[in-house]
Amino acid sequence: MEAFTTHTGRAVPLRRGNVDTDQIIPAHWLKKVTRNGFEDGLFEAWRKDESFVLNAPERKGATVLVAGPDFGTGSSREHAVWALQNYGFKTVLSSRFADIFRGNSLKNGLLTVVLPQEVIEQLWKLTEADPTAEVTVDLVAREVRAEGVTAPFELDDNARWRLLEGLDDISLTLGNEADIAAFESRRPSHKPSTVRA
Amino acid sequence: MGRTLAEKVWDDHVVRRAEGEPDLLFIDLHLLHEVTSPQAFDGLRMNGRQVRRTDLTIATEDHNTPTLDIDKPIADPVSRTQLETLRKNCAEFGVRLHPLGDVDQGVVHVVGPQLGLTQPGTTVVCGDSHTSTHGAFGALAFGIGTSQVEHVLATQTLPMAPFRTMAVTVDGELPEGVTAKDLILAVIAQIGTGGGQGYVIEYRGSAIEKLSMESRMTICNMSIEAGARAGMIAPDQITFDYLEGRDHAPTGADWDEALAYWKTLRTDEDAVFDHEVRIDADALTPFVTWGTNPGQGAPLSASVPDPASFADPGDRLSAEKALEYMGLTAGQPLREVAVDTVFVGSCTNGRIEDLRAAASVVQGRKIADGVRMLVVPGSVRVALQAVDEGLDKVFTAAGAEWRHAGCSMCLGMNPDQLAPGERSASTSNRNFEGRQGKGGRTHLVSPQVAAATAVLGRLASPADLSDAPVLTEV
Numbered sequence: 122m123e124a125f126t127t128h129t130g131r132a133v134p135l136r137r138g139n140v141d142t143d144q145i146i147p148a149h150w151l152k153k154v155t156r157n158g159f160e161d162g163l164f165e166a167w168r169k170d171e172s173f174v175l176n177a178p179e180r181k182g183a184t185v186l187v188a189g190p191d192f193g194t195g196s197s198r199e200h201a202v203w204a205l206q207n208y209g210f211k212t213v214l215s216s217r218f219a220d221i222f223r224g225n226s227l228k229n230g231l232l233t234v235v236l237p238q239e240v241i242e243q244l245w246k247l248t249e250a251d252p253t254a255e256v257t258v259d260l261v262a263r264e265v266r267a268e269g270v271t272a273p274f275e276l277d278d279n280a281r282w283r284l285l286e287g288l289d290d291i292s293l294t295l296g297n298e299a300d301i302a303a304f305e306s307r308r309p310s311h312k313p314s315t316v317r318a
Numbered sequence: 319m320g321r322t323l324a325e326k327v328w329d330d331h332v333v334r335r336a337e338g339e340p341d342l343l344f345i346d347l348h349l350l351h352e353v354t355s356p357q358a359f360d361g362l363r364m365n366g367r368q369v370r371r372t373d374l375t376i377a378t379e380d381h382n383t384p385t386l387d388i389d390k391p392i393a394d395p396v397s398r399t400q401l402e403t404l405r406k407n408c409a410e411f412g413v414r415l416h417p418l419g420d421v422d423q424g425v426v427h428v429v430g431p432q433l434g435l436t437q438p439g440t441t442v443v444c445g446d447s448h449t450s451t452h453g454a455f456g457a458l459a460f461g462i463g464t465s466q467v468e469h470v471l472a473t474q475t476l477p478m479a480p481f482r483t484m485a486v487t488v489d490g491e492l493p494e495g496v497t498a499k500d501l502i503l504a505v506i507a508q509i510g511t512g513g514g515q516g517y518v519i520e521y522r523g524s525a526i527e528k529l530s531m532e533s534r535m536t537i538c539n540m541s542i543e544a545g546a547r548a549g550m551i552a553p554d555q556i557t558f559d560y561l562e563g564r565d566h567a568p569t570g571a572d573w574d575e576a577l578a579y580w581k582t583l584r585t586d587e588d589a590v591f592d593h594e595v596r597i598d599a600d601a602l603t604p605f606v607t608w609g610t611n612p613g614q615g616a617p618l619s620a621s622v623p624d625p626a627s628f629a630d631p632g633d634r635l636s637a638e639k640a641l642e643y644m645g646l647t648a649g650q651p652l653r654e655v656a657v658d659t660v661f662v663g664s665c666t667n668g669r670i671e672d673l674r675a676a677a678s679v680v681q682g683r684k685i686a687d688g689v690r691m692l693v694v695p696g697s698v699r700v701a702l703q704a705v706d707e708g709l710d711k712v713f714t715a716a717g718a719e720w721r722h723a724g725c726s727m728c729l730g731m732n733p734d735q736l737a738p739g740e741r742s743a744s745t746s747n748r749n750f751e752g753r754q755g756k757g758g759r760t761h762l763v764s765p766q767v768a769a770a771t772a773v774l775g776r777l778a779s780p781a782d783l784s785d786a787p788v789l790t791e792v
Contacts, residue, residue: 137639138632139511143750148729152382152396154356156401159343165751188654189632191512194545194611194727195748197447198354217512220547224479225463251325260334265397277479279339289363290465294473297342300334301475311568311576312346314374315376318565 123230124287126212129257130184130318132267133174133249134230138189143194152186159204179252187244187256188215191243195232212258216241227280228290234258234265240272261283266303321584323482323552324518327458327583327776331441337374340477346457348442348470350377350413352404353731354445355762358468359407359429368586369411371474376435377408378416381731385721386696388418389764397732397790401414411471424723426436427451427665431535431698434564438553438580448665450541454534455561456583461542477735482592483546484517485585488525488601493781497675498533499667499745501525501597502540503605503615509595514546515560517593520585522553525599529558532671543612546606552584557724589752604779607749607762608638614749616652618767619780624648625734627653643751644733645739646760651776655761659742660691660718660764660772661754664728667745670703676745677779679769680716686775691718691736691768718772730755743771 122173122176128282150162167173174180186205192215202225205213210257213231216238223286226233234245257266265272278285283290336341348371349368355377362368369375374678382397401418409416415518416422421431427448430436438456443449445467452459462476470476478552484625486505492498526534534551541549561567568576608622615636616623625637625648640650645657662668662676673695685691687739693713695701706708710720727734728746736742736758745768747758761777770778 135634138636139613140746141611141750141760143729143748143753147752147756148381148731151353152394152398152400152732154360156357156360166756191515191545193512195447195542195750197445197461197463199357199445199465217515219512219545220515221461221463221542225465228463228465237534252586289475290467291361291367291472294342294469294475294477297334301473304333305474305591309346309578309579311572313437313440313566313568314373315347315435315566316373317414 122228122289125230125232127257127261128184129255130211131253132187132244132256133180134181134183134245134248135174135186136245139191140188141193141195142193142198142201143195146198146204151200152199156203157207160207161201162221163204163208163245174284181197182209184209184211185256185258186210186242187212187248190216194219194220197221199225199239202226208229209310214241214244227284230284230287230295232258232260233283234274236265236272236274237311240265240270243270265299320589321418321582322589322591323456323520323550323584324458324481324483324548327393327441328482332551340479342475343478344478345443345470345474345683346374347435347442348375349430349444349449349463350375350467351380351426351446351686352400353381354464355407355467356400356403357464358471359411360413361468362471365471369471372412374474375471376414376425377404378402378426378429379418381725381729383418383724384732385724385734386559386727388722392532398658419699424700425665425668425725427539428668428696429702431455432564432697433566436719437559437561437576439583439738443476447542448539448545449541450549451535453538453541453548453550454531455557457578458548458550460548464593474615474740479622480740482517483592483718484514484519484546484595485591486519486521486595487523488521488597488599489523490525492525492599492602495766496527496602496604497764497766498536500602500605502537503607503762505595506544506612507615509544509688511543511611512545514541514544517546518548519544519546520755521549526551527554528679530671531556532669533619535669536666540612553580573773584747604764604767606767606777608644608646608652609637609748610643610751612749614640614760615762618652618777620652622646622650622652648722649677653782654776656739656776657743657761657771658689658770659736659783660689661727661742661744661746662692662713663692663694664746666747667765672745673709676765676769677712678710678764680718680773681712683716683773685717685772689772691772692721692727693718694721695723697723716738727754729753743768743777757763
């Protein structure tokens with residue numbers, strides 16, 4: 122996984138709540154068997170509308186998505202995270218994320234930052250008024266900064282450490298092989314098995 | 319202090335607990351399908367890893383599979399490649415697969431329970447948000463992403479962040495014609511699509527205890543639509559009776575041992591939930607959605623709400639956008655909304671009980687002119703059972719299309735889709751924009767409402783059918 126320490130970039134203010142992962146990447150894109158090539162599918166239906174914020178020329182190259190509450194609801198498709206990353210987003214800010222989407226994002230190094238809705242509103246106003254305004258997401262200091270905005274955010278130490286170091290979760294878990302083997306050896310025989318009788 | 323059901327199952331699966339780390343949980347059952355697994359198998363290959371426990375892993379094909387002409391090659395080359403990729407991966411890594419054409423093929427969340435693999439007190443995961451379905455058995459069942467699929471394939475464990483507990487207590491009795499689907503749609507409308515965020519919900523109360531396993535699955539299935547991590551129902555005699563004798567249910571001494579354990583899986587009297595919601599079953603009526611998320615629902619007898627009536631500015635904006643997308647007007651009675659398509663199926667409502675319910679409504683009737691009704695069994699075994707009971711004939715006699723098993727129009731990854739502007743009454747789980755096809759408009763409903771809607775061509779319940787039998791007083 123790519124490490125995340127601090128990032129500064131221009132933002133896309135997305136004034137919508139309840140952005141489900143079907144909107145982030147529609148199902149027909151899910152037939153691909155790779156982790157890349159999803160950028161054109163990002164918000165595919167909404168991008169057909171010329172007035173959609175992502176289509177504005179001044180948002181080209183923006184890397185920070187500032188979204189409404191309940192971002193990433195619905196389907197567990199990790200393709201939603203890949204689409205955002207393939208498009209160029211490094212971080213998403215919202216007052217609330219759906220659990221599975223959040224887990225997926227942190228496993229891929231896309232930093233999802235939970236901020237109070239008032240801060241999201243401030244960032245919307247700032248970046249709508251000035252598309253060149255930059256937003257810094259500092260994972261080291263656990264702080265979001267922009268002109269007139271300094272907002273701390275929470276992320277548990279373990280998740281933060283894994284992101285800062287860009288660690289592979291599977292390798293970490295395999296370091297606990299003895300614990301897994303011990304659990305397996307005491308697992309009751311009545312537990313289900315997929316082996317055909 | 320006592321523990322909740324969810325906490326008991328969690329504690330029984332902790333492989334490693336260390337200060338400052340998420341608990342590492344053992345996974346009893348890993349279900350796979352073609353859409354969210356290819357990149358996970360690639361990851362294993364890149365790192366030279368194996369599937370640790372092929373004996374706890376099982377795959378089926380459901381999202382891409384066609385529901386017509388299943389004996390012919392799949393027309394869409396991209397879908398075909400995805401299915402072939404799953405077949406190659408399962409063969410290479412030694413994973414049991416039920417492909418298209420196999421008698422145990424079907425929607426992954428229908429297949430697991432029907433094989434008896436989903437058992438009380440187990441941890442179940444799948445790269446699919448509707449894995450919450452399996453909680454109906456008192457299992458702790460989570461939808462996961464592809465990185466986690468790879469993690470489970472490689473280690474049979476998952477590091478999991480702690481959860482909060484929520485009780486949704488439903489007392490009383492569901493009135494005639496009101497189903498588990500109406501109940502869960504009402505719950506989601508009450509707590510919102512993000513209200514369950516971070517929680518494992520336990521559904522309890524006298525109305526839940528009376529429900530069949532299939533109805534319980536419908537409820538737990540849609541926990542994710544309230545944003546919950548999982549949904550659970552404590553196992554009881556109904557659960558045990560459902561499981562006994564199934565292919566993978568324990569037998570002999572193992573059955574006795576399992577049963578003794580399963581009976582301990584109840585929330586302790588003195589356990590405390592972090593949040594509690596109460597619902598009066600007697601007050602419920604058929605419920606449908608009017609908007610573009612599953613929380614935007616109302617009783618069928620109501621009218622499309624006025625966005626201005628929402629206090630929260632975000633909710634107001636969301637309702638405005640939803641009405642625009644759905645082509646609805648505030649104040650329009652929901653019963654006057656005409657539909658083009660009716661879909662009966664999915665992991666929410668594609669089991670035999672659901673098909674029986676829909677069939678009982680269309681029996682001896684014709685679906686309305688210009689309406690197409692698709693009936694898609696959740697699995698091949700459900701289809702066989704339905705044929706055995708003559709339900710397929712009931713549907714086709716009414717003018718409906720009887721299809722092969724799969725996810726089908728729930729998400730339109732196969733050819734079963736809505737055309738732009740088309741409107742459906744669907745027994746599935748998501749009314750998101752474009753979910754059933756680009757520009758398609760979805761109203762989530764119960765199988766009974768779906769069937770009555772097909773007959774009248776507009777949103778309706780069986781009670782609206784003029785020749786419906788008069789219900790006798792109970």
